[in-house]
Amino acid sequence: MPGTVLLLAASPVGRGRLVDAAGVLPVLAAVAPAVLSGADTANVVELADPLEPQAVLTRLRAAAAAPGPLTVYLTGQLHLDRRQHRPHLALARTTAATVRYTALPWHWIREELRLRSAADTALVVDLHADAEAWKHITAHGLDCGPYTAVYGRVAPPARRGLAEPAYMKTVATLLRSGHRPPLGTLHEQALSRIPEETRGNLLLAHAGGWTAAGTATTAPAGGAPGVAAPVIPAQGIPAQGIPVPELPAPWGPAAARPGDQSGVPVGDRPGEPAGRPPADPESVGDPSADPEPSGRPSGGSDPHAAISAAVRGGLHEEADGLAARYEEAAAREHGAGSEQALHWREVRADLAMFAGDPVRSCRAWLAVAEARLAAGQAADAPAVEAAVDRAHHQWGRIEDPAPARELGPALARLRLRVPGRRRGALENVQRQLGRLQAAP
Template sequence: MPGTVLLIAASPLGRGRLVDAAGVLPVLAAVAPAVLSGADTANVVELADPLEPQAVLTRLRAAAAAPGPLTVYLTGQLHLDRRQRLPHLALARTTAATVRYTALPWHWIREELRLRTAAQTALVVDLHADPEAWMHVAERGLDCGPTTAVYGRVAPAAPGRRGTAEPSYMKAVATLLRSGHRPPLPELHERALARTDESGTGRHLVLASAGGFAHGPAYRPAPPRPRTPDVPPLPGTSAQAPAAPPPPAPQHPAALPVEPHAAISAAVRGGRHDEADALAARYELAAVRAHGPASEDALHWSEVRADLAMFAGDAARSCRAWMAVAGVRLAAGQAPDAPAVESAVDRAHHQWGRIEDAARARELGPALAELRLRVPGRRDGALENVQRQLRQLQSR
C-alpha cells in the first residue's frame, strides 16, 4: 500500500519571519518519495509558505484520510493568539496582530490525525517559537494527540537576533535521508539531533514520542548537543525526554479490544463502517456510564462517531453528531470560542454543506443557524453562509 508524505514549510513574509522554513524544501524534495515515507511507494504533497489556514487544513485532511502510512515533515514557527493564548503555526500572511485569523491553530493538526494510529502516522517537526510561544510549550509541551508518533524539536527565537534562523534539525533529517535509507524514526531523530547546531539559540525542546506529544513536565528544555559522529548516544546520555504513556482507556467490558482506535481504523480501511461505529458506540456508552455525558472521555467517542459517519459518506448523520457535541460542550459551560466548540461547529457546518438530500439539509439547517449565532467561528460570514443556503433550500 503506498504511503503519503506531506511537506509543509511555513513562515511569515517580512520582519516577522523567525526561520527560513522554505529553505529546507529543496533538500527534502531531493529525497526519494519511498525513503521519505518508509513505504515501497509514496505520494508527496509539498506546501511552501502557504497563505491560508483553510488551504493547509484541506491538504492535511486529505492526507489523513489516505490509506497507508502518513509522514508529515513540518518546518515553521509558533506564535500564540492574543485571545485564547493557544499555539498556532504562522503562515505567510501572519503578523503578531493577526495570528488568530491567518495562522493554523495547532489543535487542528491534532484533530485531523486523531483517527489514525501511531504505527502509521508520524510527525517530524522543526519549529521556532517567539518568546510567548516558547514559554507556553516549555511549560506545557505541544499536544498532537495520543495516536501520532512525534519527533523533532522546538527552538526559541534567538535574543537580539539578526536575520532568520536555519531549520538545522530538518536539514539534518533531509541530509540523512538522501543516503537512500530511512532508519527507524527514533534512530533518525537521534542522529539528526547529533548533527543539529544549536549555538545560536542556546537550548531547545526535544520532542520524541512513539504515541503523541507529552504534556507539562514530561518535556524539559534540553541543552545544546555537541556535534558528534552519526552514532547512537550511549545509554543514559540522551537529552531526549521519555515518551508519554498512552492515556488510560475508559472502563469497558473485557471483550473489547485493548487498542480501540487501531481496530476502528482497520474497520474503516476495510469498508466495514457499521462495525467501526458499533465499536465506537460501545466505548462511548462505557465512558458515559463511568464519567458522564459531558466528560472528555465520552465527548471523545462522540467525536469519533461523528468522523466515522463522515467516512461512511453519511454527511447528515455526521452533521447532527457534531452539532450534538457542540451543544453538550456549550451546556457544560465551555466558551463559544473554545477550540473544541469552534471545531465541532465548523465540522457540522462543513458536513451540512455536503448533504445531498435537500429535505435533510432543510431539517438540520435551522439548528445549525442557531448554533452559528452562538459560535460564529473564525471565518467571517459563516452565519450568513448558512442563512443564505437555507433560504435557497426552502425556496425549492
C-alpha cells in the same frame, strides 16, 4: 502500499521572518522518497512558503486521507494569536497583527491527524518560536495529540539574524545515506551532531500509542537532554486508524479535488463525494476481530482498527454498532459527558458521514457541541468549534428539505454562540433556513 510524505516549510516574508525555513527543502528533496517515508515507495508533496492556511489544510487533509504511512517534515516558526493565545504556524503573509487569519492554527494539524494511527503517522519538526509563543509552549507544551509520533525541536527566537533549520538539515543529511532508522534513533543521531545549535531548545520525542507517556526535554548548555517535562496531551482519546473526515476549517469542505496534482492519490472517501474549497459562505455543503468494549482500550487492543476495517469494507452498521458499544461502556465508567464518552460520540458522527447519512451526522455533531458547551467548555474551544463546523458542513449536504428544516434552527442557535473562525457562518445558516422555510 506506498507511503505519503509532506514537506512543509513556511515562514513570513519580510521583517517577521525568524528562520530560513524554505532553505531546507532542497536538502530534503535530494532524499529518495522511499527513504523519507520508510516505505517501499512514496508520494511526496512539497509546500514552500505557502500563502493561505486553507491551501495548506487541503494538502494536509489529502495526505492524511491517503492509505499507508504518512510522514510530515515541518519546518517553520510559531506565533500566538493575540485573541485566543493559541500557537499558529506562520505562513508567507503572516504578520504579528494578522496571525489569527493568515497563519495555520496548530490545532488544525492535530485535528487532521487525530484519526490516524501513531503506528503509521509521524511529525518531524524543526520549529522556531517568537517570544510569546516560546513562553506559552515552554509552559504548556506543544499539543500534537498524544498518539501521534513527534520528533524534533522547538527553538527560542534567535538573538540576532536569521536562524537556520539546523535540525531538519541534519535529519535530511542523515537520510541521504539511503537508510531511514527508527525515528527515535534518527532524532538522537541528529541531536548528537548539532549540540550547540540545539542548546536551550525544547526537544520533542514522543512515539505515540495508547500508553505512551511522551516527553519533551529542554537541552541545557552542551546540548544534552535536560529534565523531562510532560507533553500536554490533546483533549479526549484520539481515534486511530479511521479515515480522516472532511474537517471543516473553518466550516466549509476543503477536500482536494480529483486529479489534484499534489502527488497524493485522492479518491472519494466512503460516503463522501469529492469536495471543493468554498469561495464564500454560499458554498457550504456544495462541494469523506471485535475487541470487548470498555471506556478505553486495554492490553494493547485497539477498537479503532476494527472500526476502520469495517468502514473500508462498507460495513457501516457494524462499525457504528461497535462504536456504540464503546460509547455505552465509556458512559457507564466515566459519565455521559466525559471526554471518553464524547470521543465515541464524535467517532459515530464521523461514521454516519462515511455511511452517507448527513442527517444523522449533523444531528450527532449538534449533540456533541451542546454537550461540550453544557460541560462548561468555551465557545471558542477547538473541540466545540470543530463540532459546530462539522454539523454545519453536514447540514449543507442534506438533500431532503424536511430534516434540513428541522435541524436548521438548532444549528442557527449554536452559531449564535459559536460563530467560528470564518465570517458569515451564522448568516449563511439563516439565509439557507429562510429559503427552506419559504419553499412549499
